[in-house]
Amino acid sequence: MKQESLGDAKYYLNRLNTIRDVPTMPEVLFRLNRMFLDEDVSIEKIEHLIETDQAISSKVLMLVNSAFFGFRARVSSISHALMILGFNTVRNAAISVSLVDAIRIRQSRGFDVTEFWRHSIAVAVAAKYLAKQIRMKDPDNAFAAGLLHDIGKLVMLQFLPELFDRAWNSVRRENLSFYDAESNYLPVDHAAVGAHLARMWHFPSLLIEAIAHHHNPPKIAEDIELVVTVHLADLAANHFHRGAPLLPDTADLFPGQAIFVRDQIAGASQWFRELEGEIESASGFFLQGGEA
């Protein structure tokens, strides 16, 4: 039952538009995302921009050289990374490293933010694994989308606290999942809030879509494989860490996609466990500043 006093989805999304720095994103990433919209942008311009932020450029290099990110070549500089990995991968790396840093709250309103990031990192690693299984062209899209998929929860926590509290209270009181609590009580959910933020930040449309639909993959999307991959990775991570049921939502999928989802779910107890080492080292990288 929706509670009218909370207002409608539009009101909350508009409110995000009016908060000046929601949440504080490094200037360099904002400019980088805008730059990618420009088709004539040169490799030198991108390289120069990333290198203006020493912290981000060194973290991007550490990430692309990390075992869990999955490139074998040793990358020595941003220009080298742009050359051998391409714009898209470098941007995904920059998005990934700046995002975890951008929202540095630890614990608030009884919500464990470190645990939140651990889940997001597990989904990133699992989504990248699944992307490789289906030979997706850019598995790092899946990594970045996995890392971002629940970002709307943190945005709610910080900027729309009355919504967050209403959902979080019923998570605790009624033992609901966060998403079910939102569906029952809120006019808008974290998937919509996260997608709205990603749009404000000029993130690539593929990532926006994967965030928006991670709980309910639609039949048609710009990159349906990416959406399905993140949905699956999220289910698997929730199942293994919180004991949530592994029930994929395949109602709206085409039969081919639905079969893929069911096959991967059937084998999840094996493939997800095999990723535990990678998830650990990715958590070490993002949460402690070095690989575990």
Ligand SMILES: [Fe+2]
């Ligand atoms: Fe979610």
Ligand SMILES: [Fe+2]
């Ligand atoms: Fe999730």
